[in-house]
Amino acid sequence: MANHHIKNGEMLLYSSVISLTPPYSFERLLRRLETHPDPQLLVNVQESTLRRVFRVGARPILVSLQFAGTMEQPFIRLHTEVTLSASEQQLLEKTIRHVFSADLDLNPIYEHMRQQQPMVILTERFRGLRLMLDSDLFQSMVKTIIGQQINLAFAAALTQRLMELAGDVMVDETGHKFMAFPTEEAVARLEPTDLRPLQFSQRKAEYIIDYARAIVNGTVDLDRLWQMEDDEIIEHLTAQRGIGRWTVECLMMFGMGRPDLLPAADIGLRNGLQMVYELAEKPDEKEIRRIGEDWRPWRSVYSLYIWEAVGAVRRKETWE
DNA sequence: GGCCAGGCTAGCA
DNA sequence: TGCTAGCATGGC
Known part of the structure; x- marks a missing residue:
């Protein structure tokens, strides 16, 4: 859905609405940036807005996004201050859908995670969290x-x-x-x-x-x-x-958005797994791959939620 | 100042 | 195949 319109006296030369698959937590997406800074982004947490440059083809375009709706009925409004050709509009929308994991359905993944006792708290605490991917x-x-x-x-x-x-x-x-x-x-x-x-x-x-x-x-x-x-x-x-x-x-x-990756050599994942699974020692790569067998075919999402447990501690979030 | 960070290579057994 | 020293820098 694309149109041209006037808002606050400014011409927004291209705008559209991006639908998202619930549950979707903008708050979690933005909070993650506190511990995982991205110098390309300008974020306004109060207004749930985010601005950055996307390359559409070879053309760099400044894009403004507003996260709107609710956890269960989420969507994104986007606008640019330059005109886009039809093919550029399509390419930009495709990129945004990819970057914001718009089509990922977390429900079956949560059902899967609830079979792993240590993960249950994370599915509740981080409900709606998914990756913001790299744009290329x-x-x-x-x-x-x-x-x-x-x-x-x-x-x-x-x-x-x-x-x-x-x-x-x-x-x-x-x-x-x-x-x-x-x-x-x-x-x-x-x-x-x-x-x-x-x-x-x-x-x-x-x-x-x-x-x-x-x-x-x-x-x-x-x-x-x-x-x-x-x-x-x-x-x-x-x-x-x-x-x-x-x-x-x-x-x-992080780039392709594939669902079943386990970066087992990752120090953050090692620390997080020790914490979440309450292991006596920091697991090595082999041990992580062994535990991760139970996480197929969603090992990427398990990894994200375990990383985020570490992030929450670093941000001093309280666990109620 | 020592140790840890979202590792990898080259060299060696 | 598997192990390890060395790499470079910042933050606590």
Whole structure:
């Protein structure tokens, strides 16, 4: 549903409504950002609004979103201040539906989780939580590589510095600067020496630039991934230096939105699993995969909820 | 100052 | 196949 209209005297050149599958908790989505910062987003918690730049094709477009309705009847209003062609409208809506996990039905997953006693409290506490995905696979991979072995806050700082160095800037009517994530071409043109002053390690700088070049020269074809099985994707991408299993699992989970990934090497997941399952020792990767067998075919969602238990503790949320 | 962060590679048995 | 030192930096 798209139309043109006047609001508060301003011309909103494109607007539409995105339907969502309940239950959907905007509050949880936004609260997660407190512990998982994303420098691309401008969030207003009081008004449940979010603004960021999406690339529609190659064109960066500033998009304003308002979360509306209720947990059981949720929807998103979106608008832009530029006109969009019909195909751009379709592409933008498809991207938004993907990014906000609009079509994921949590009900059967909760039913599944309730069979795992330690998960019951999480299905109640985090009801309606789902992932906000990355908007494309290039930036998803780059952000995941950046996030290897460093804390989330530092990773967000490095991501922001990369965007400031090589991304596109858009300024809104209030003067706020919005960063669009760099294209693969822009990153491919960089040298590791460009990233070292931003506090990237030498190796991480090489990994990211090599990856961008592999896409530009066709060694890696991201569009083909959507047709491939999880195991094939792991095999294909871990052939690249700097990309290990954890990184590809995160790409499939945060970038592709696949439902059954278990990044078992993840330190946050190890800590969370120990906490939620009340284990005497921190589980290793093998132990996590063993426990996770009971979570099929929804291991991504289990992982998210276990991570979020850690996030809630960090945010000092009270558990009533 | 020591240890931990949403790991990966290279080298070695 | 499986194990481990080394990597680099920030935050507590």
